[in-house]
Amino acid sequence: MISDEVKKKIRAVVGKENALDSDLDRFGYSYDSSFLALLPASLPDMVVRPLTTEEVSAIMVIANEHEIPVTARGAASGRTGGSVPLKGGICLSLDRMKRIIELDERNMMVTAEAGVRTIDLYNHCAAKGLFFPPDPASWKMSTIGGNVAENAGGMRAVKYGVTGDYVMGLEVVMADGTVLTTGGKAIKNVTGYDLSSLFVGSEGTLGIVTQALFKLIPMPKKRGTIQVMFRALDDGCATINAMLQENVVPAAAEIMDKTSLDAVARLRKMDLAPDIEACVVIEIDGEDQADLDSQTKRIKAVAEKCGALSFRVAKTEAESEELWAIRRTMSSAVSALAPNRIGEDISVPRSEFPEVVRRIRKISEKHKLTIAVFGHAGDGNLHPSVLCDLKDPESAERAHHAVDDIFDAALAVGGTLSGEHGIGITKQPYIVKAIGESGVKVSKALKQAFDPKGILNPGKIW
Amino acid sequence: MKKKNDDQLLQEAREKVSQCDRCGTCLTVCPLFGVQDVEKVSARGKNTITRALAEGGLKPTADVLAAANFCLLCQTCVTNCPNKIKTDEAMINVRQYLMDCTGGASAKYRAVGWMMKNRGMIKFAAGMLSLLRKSGLNRLFPHGMAPEEYTRTHFLTAFAGPAALGQQTVTADVPLTATTKVAYFQGCGMKMMFPEAAAETVEILKTKTQLLVKDNVCCGIPHLAHGLREDFLSLTKENVALYEEADIIVTDCASCGGALKHAASYFTDDPEWKDRVAAFSLKVMDLTEYLVKTGYMPRRKVDATLTYHDPCHLVRGQGVKNQPRELLSATGKFIEMKEADTCCGGAGSFHMDYPDISKKIIEKKQANIEKTGASIVVTGCPGCLIQLNKAAKASGGKFKAMHISQVI
Secondary structure (H helix, E strand, C coil), X not given: CCCHHHHHHHXXXXXXXXXXXCHHHHHHCCCXXXXXCCCCCCCCCEEXXXXXXXXXHHHHHHHHHHCCCEEEECCCCCCCCCCCCCCCCEEEECCCCCCEEEXXXXXXXXXEECCCEHHHHHHHHHCCCEECCCCCCCCCCCEHHHHHHCCCCCCCHHHHCXXXXXXXXXXXXXXXXXXXXXXXXXXXXXXXXXXXXXXXXCCCXXXXXXXXXXXXXXXXXXXXXXXXXXXXXXXHHHHHHHHHHCCCCCCEEEEEEHHHHHHHHHHHCCCCCXXXXXXXXEEEEECCHHHHHHHHHHHHHHHHHCCEEEEEECCCHHHHHHHHHHHHCHHXXXXXXXXXXXXXXXXXXXXXXXXXXXXXXXXXXXXXXCEEEEEECCCCEEEEEEEECCCCHXXXXXXXXXXXXXXXXXXXXXXXXXXXXXXXXXXXXXXXXXHHHHHHHHHHHHHHHHCCCXXXXXXXXX | CCCCCHHHHHHHHHHHHCCCCXXXXXXXXXXXXXXXXXXXXXXXXXXXXXXXXXXXXXXXXXXXXXXXXXXXXXXXXXXHCCCCCCHHHHHHHHHHHHHHHCCCCCHHHHHHHHHHHCHHHHHHHHHHHHHHHHHCHHHHCHHHCCCCCCCHHHHHHHHCCHHHCXXXXXXXXXXXXXXXXXXXXXXXXXXXXXXXXXXXXXXXXXXXXXXXXXXXXXXCHHHHHCCCHHHHHHHHHHHHHHCCCCCEEEECCHHHHXXXXXXXXXXXXXXXXXXXXHHHHHHEEEHHHHHHHCCCCCCECCCCEEEXXXXXXXXXXXXXXXXXXXXXXXXXXXXXXXXXCCCCCCCCCHHHHCHHHHHHHHHHHHHHHHHHCCCEEEECCHHHHHHHHHHHHHXXXXXXXXXXXXXX
């Protein structure tokens, strides 16, 4: 509970229209895009929407003084409950902070506030021929602050890495309201600890990221799309591995199993040959058409050696769109197969991709649940989707056991719980298994140092 | 038909939104969220409110009703949603549910609903309007409800003058099948506010067919949208009975067309009316659909630059997108505007209920129209036309707004 007196102080900072506490508004900021139950709702006591770093700092001073929990939120497009205000208090919604502060073309860097949408940052840079590669599937709505706090990945990670790989510096408001600036535009920088990296993926538990400085790269001049069909998922994985070993690095390499393909085929009225068990969609980019043609030729040779059934190169922009639409509509198409879909986000060493998929097949049989598998085969990050009915207690129990087994399988092959969604609330029970007691102990010590009163996004990660 | 019980309405709404996985795609497309970015305004917010209401997480309060009413029903979220969640339909159900359990529709909606149910009142209002217009008093009317109509005569005087002379007069080239009975459905908005445009529609249709003109009642969409579902159902039945002899029913109002085409889905559990309404819904066509199908050529070419605003209930509600553009391209120089299919903020009575928000939305539309340099913005819905008239006025004469039947 926040007393009326404190609410008054908060309103004085952000203005009364930006401090909401009606039941309906509190409900609106109680959820994210995870499969956590909507009800009972984790209601914040107040939704606070600052416009500037100074306002964020002033709010943190008040929260720290009165020990009010503060959970940062952007577009609430997260998949693990990271922005859900589990312990009430303040939902600090940063979506009004949407200025792109500077595009430094000479250094190829951009500074943006936390509430800037990923797609807007991409377009802003693209207009000047610069490329901001991280492309989480939610890039149309997700915000930069959330991307940094969850270290969001995306389809281009195989060639271009994840959000954290582009962070050069951050502006962070600490639990007590101190404004910290980390990193900078110097490319080589070993002055002290690498503080920026501590906040990347910290899920709002160590500080509130208000601004980020990212490095950019030149925009690839040409892009092409290839679709390859396989008789077995293993053949698809083998193709991707062989490509990478031969130094043909695709900008994206996505794999889909038969269950996923059937789901899309049903919605998009596609006909699939009966012997197709897997589909790989590849994006390549390069300097010019000749560059693309040479990559295509090498990929084709590799794919054929690995037993490809068909090899299709998109000839037009529209055809390329059509091939990617299959992948982009996958989550929804798979969701439509059952009342609920628990979409997971495990990440394994690339070599173990086929093995973990084989294990997931067995888990699916063991628990008698359909598990669709698709994901970023190029970087070993896959999204097994457990299809179930959470309203049916028996199905829900089987689903939760299946998820447990999937995490065990990922850890057994040397992988981890999350590639790009974070731990939040939904993966908490597995954290000790993944990073060990010592990992949790060191994390807690860090947390204690940064946030002694434990007001920043309490109840998350472990 | 037995009145749907409230719980059933709410459970239906819950079912409609149950596949929302809260991804937030709708946040980026909702025109209302674009001008007021708090969660409850977005489709995601409305979907979760619906679920919480049905599952006991929220009480049916005035706040919740206000949130449900604060929706344009423009379906932009539905089109862009990966799971195609029908938030608009859910909102119609939730409004009805809340009206019923908070003591019925507000006096305002009841009054408007009564007037629109009543043929005599619609005619009286139409008469009043032309009187207002003649006297110039329409300038005093609030919210542009009494627009100054820019007529085909004005249009031809301006754009079919010397510059357009010497061009061939285009005539219809497709023969009509003698047996097709085509009827006109005249919406209240067209009758009350744009009688000249409605007259043009009739004239165009008469070049194609021996038109049946019926004394129809309101399509019922204003009633359905504001918790007067029973009125919607009885109006639909009246219209169904009235048009039984027609093979095709053509309307020049996007909202009427949408309501009539979708009427069947509200009668699926009514054994007596189910088949009759289904047959009726299948006969309905938008004016532009009918004209393109019959190979209509514009009455004359004009030397004007035209742009087109897609009414929500035509482009998303009925999937009619190319036909108006085809007709306009055959008439003058057609230029596509940016975000042509974004709601104009009119949305039935929304622009009267929330004038400030509506103004912000139409201002964006006005800027997009001005960027095309077109002298006329054309549309196919009287609701949109009210909004576009306001934009035209605010533009200080840079462009005029017209119904498509006045242009082609």
